Amino acid sequence: MNQKQNDIGAAVRQVLGDSLAYLYPAAMRTAVTLGIADQLADGPKTADELAAKSGASADHLRRTLRFLATRGMFHEEEDGTFGLTVSAGLLKSDSPLPMASIVNLLTDELYWLPAGKLDDTVRNGTTAFPDIFGAPLFDYLAERPERGEVFHTALDELSATEHGGIVTTYPFPESCTVADIGGGKGGLLREVLTKNPTVNGILFDHESVVADHGLDTPDLKGRWEIEAGSFFEKVPTADVYLLKRILHDWNDADCVRILRSCRDSMAEGGKVVVVDTVVPSGNDPHPSKLSDLAMMIVFDGKERSEAELEALFAEADLKLARVIPTSGSVSIVEAIAA
Template identity: 45%
Template sequence: MDTVDTSGSGNGETGAPQLDVAGELTEHALGHLFSAALRTAASCRIADHLASAPRTPDELAPLTDTDAGQLRRVLRYLATRGIFREDEAGAFHLTPVGDALRTDVPHSQHAMVMMLTEETFQRTSAGLEETVRKSGPSFERIYGKPFFEHLATDPALRKLFDDGMTSFSAPVNEVVAETYPFPERGTVVDVGGGRGGLLLSILRRHPGLTGVLFDQAPAVSRHVLGEDELKGRWRAESGDFFAGAPEGGDIYVIKHVLHDWPDDACLRILRNCRAAMAPGARVLIVDAVLPAGNDPHPGKALDVAMAAVVDGKERTEEEFTRLLGEAGLRVTRTLPTRAFPSVVEAVAA
């Protein structure tokens, strides 16, 4: 007669609890449904409707043009991940994470969630196996051209991307401005700075600094630096960071740029900054610095996304040190922040 071993995990240990391996793998394999549920909640503005008070699905349904029964199933699932919280009466509450899905709060992440869960990125993620097998972005094989070239041909996706990146970057901008010990005087060059959100945060917090916003013309034309208190303290310069960088800066900030590119492209950007630096100037890289070990980190997920979308990568501290060294720069310190990116500081070698 066959017997079933219920005393251990099957690995030779006794007394250990049975692992529900199938259940755990099932939840992982259905991860795409979590993204879909999160997008559904964001699209229906559930967080906005919960801002004033908890509500049941029956109360939310007429406000969101949804079916109460189906909505409850989605919200119950999201509550298992801490996006919402269901009470004993069946009403759903906002959590601190869910609150960031509101559209009317500072540093709202609503646009970021809508961007990352959009069909274009979902299709690209579904093609990840091709990235691994063929060593190249699945995006390019699906859409026929590199990501940034495709953006230039799709105004709706371009706007979604710009809004999403602004949402994604806003909390990081404030954190960098408060974490890094910027000098009292000098010129900060924001390389690939987009609309200037980071430069805005730096100049607000450090009134003795001046700034240069450097990016392609379509980005800088939509800058956010038009505040009265900043008049006379900044200028915009359009250009290509692969071709050069504004000269004479004291601090060159490169935020969420290097992770978009492979090493050879990053070296071109960094060498251009190195050539433009004033004596004693510094370069600040603001990106995820991947930790060793098996602990989760947002950068590890972004690293896989970069591989699939743009042939970019997140990097470890050792990889940054090597990359910057090849560009004629020496890492002097790495400052963690209370957000997921760190600030890697480097000077001329």
């Protein structure tokens, strides 16, 4: 067999494998739903043992875990038992970096069903989410608090995996006021205030979100405020505006409205600090190129290149000052008054 035939054979296997790649998140969701990682916390077990505890079919569970093991999610031992890997350990309920809720969200029908309509999204240039669920995502969640809780809890836990890299990378000015815009329950702001004892903070988000904030701790007493509202209308005055994974949820016009709100309220010498993935050029894999499709199908948002962010800033009377990579997949993009 010549090299060309080898290349064609490899390409066929890739196309077939990629066509069925949706089975991997389905299998991950199954493992999370059945609590398999927690059951393996004290050591490897057989599929029969795991099935007896989870109420599953032993044969079907064994085949699902065997498949997950091919991707490093669980490990099949020579004696037929299954054990935890580092990745599978993140799915335990007591993991210091809890990923189970994130897997549950990202494999939920909120993402799954719009992904099946990606062809419609590409044709029409807008998400199919409202057609499927009857309303845009945030309106849908506002009308269903229990679903909103699943969404915001998962995003808070995802965000928690990134806080340390952000706070240790960005030099917050001393004695400044930091407003975390769309800051959810305040996990990032809490980390900022903890690591910067001269900084004060404002947590800004919808009332239903900030009502369950986590800033009320003795070590932060007197250094934070809560404000509720819409970042499309008006935000509180601050020296530094944090926009962590906010702009990527929105189209360009809405992003300019958010940035303009910050620019209009910004204290003299203030900064807007956007924390998002920045899309690099070239064909190499990058987390931003994957999450960009998620933004497309659910939010009508997008991940942006440095040049695209610079253009948004310019429309809001801001200018890009610098881009600072972090240890994770996000970068810190700082803008100042133009």
